[in-house]
Amino acid sequence: MDPLATARVGLVVGIVTSAVVALAGCASAGNAPSPAPSATDTAASSTAPHPLDPDTILTCQGVEVSAGALAERMPASELPAELAALLEGSPVVPIDDLDDWFLAVSSDEHVVLMRELDPPVDLGAGDVRDFDLLSVSATPGAMPIDDTWGVDVSTSCSPRIALDGLGEVSLTLDPAAPPQADDRELSLLATEWSCNSGQPATGRIEVVEIVETETTVELVVGVAPHPEGAYNCPSNPPTPLTVDLQRELGDRAIVDASFVPAHEITAPTG
Known part of the structure; x- marks a missing residue:
């Protein structure tokens, strides 16, 4: 597993244990994100947690x-x-x-x-x-x-x-397609944080990391920069995102592992 993926695994451990000191990974702030893997490229992980590099920004x-x-x-x-x-x-x-x-x-x-x-x-x-x-x-x-x-x-x-070159998104489950134990794909909604004139980020959402463990499905998702131009800042609508899994979801938690500690992804509120 590459260093960025290992770091994500540790971040998920952080949400399970609620202890920041248990954060995992070997990545440094200078590592560029790896290309988005397919489910067949992502092996289930049993990697033990390692302390996140204290210098990671x-x-x-x-x-x-x-x-x-x-x-x-x-x-x-x-x-x-x-x-x-x-x-x-x-x-x-x-x-x-x-x-x-x-x-x-x-x-x-x-x-x-x-x-x-x-x-x-x-x-x-x-x-x-x-x-x-x-x-x-x-x-x-x-x-x-x-x-x-x-x-x-x-x-x-x-x-x-930080994901080099990618902007931040927030992730929720798609309430129109809530996850089921026998699902082999996840239906999510990704909302771009930066100004985009109230438009969805269609075609620009990128899955940086998918790591499946016995207890979690860990996702790291970003958004590619939009074309140059002037954008105002009304709230952006969510962009649908489908993520394929290597095996059935079962009772595994779905988490956003870009956060420290990681956040469980739930249905939208408000």
């Missing part, structure tokens, strides 16, 4: 964090006292209790704080957010907290492994 609503920082979760109380006081008293995005947050990025000019959401926030169409994130920087463009620091991002998000 994840993205959370466009903000980069490392897998190591996500696993380590250094308490936000480790911030310098002056900066901690600024954040707790910030009129821009006040933090009521730093003890709820951990440091995902910490440098002299950039700090990213995250806190886990329990339960996660389900925004519908497969968009489930596991964390709150606050990014502050010593840059002129940020929303100022004081003469030096400012907020540049405040959002909820779920970390994902």
Whole structure:
């Protein structure tokens, strides 16, 4: 199995155990995605989990964090006292209790704080957010907290492994064709996250990885860039996607293994 596939297997273990430290893989952020495999090219995997490379870069609503920082979760109380006081008293995005947050990025000019959401926030169409994130920087463009620091991002998000050259999609089961135990194919809906003028991503959805194990069907799906041009941002409709399986689905969980930890793919909500 190639390194990217091994990484996906570990991410699925993460959702089963709910422990980020159990994330698996050998891939680094520089690995390019492999071509989309067919079901006949994808062997069932019994690979034991390995720690995800701590230097692997994840993205959370466009903000980069490392897998190591996500696993380590250094308490936000480790911030310098002056900066901690600024954040707790910030009129821009006040933090009521730093003890709820951990440091995902910490440098002299950039700090990213995250806190886990329990339960996660389900925004519908497969968009489930596991964390709150606050990014502050010593840059002129940020929303100022004081003469030096400012907020540049405040959002909820779920970390994902970046797929070189491909955009992000959210996946749901197709409610018109819910999965059955004897199915040899999955009917899914893929919704492009980037602006596409409210149009589906027909012809651009790419299956990067399909890994079948005894307990899971692990999918990594992205979307190829759309043609150059100007696109506005009403909500994009879902694009139908059919995925062939090597054997009958049975009672295996269907998961999106691009997330860290992986997300189970369910019917759309909202």
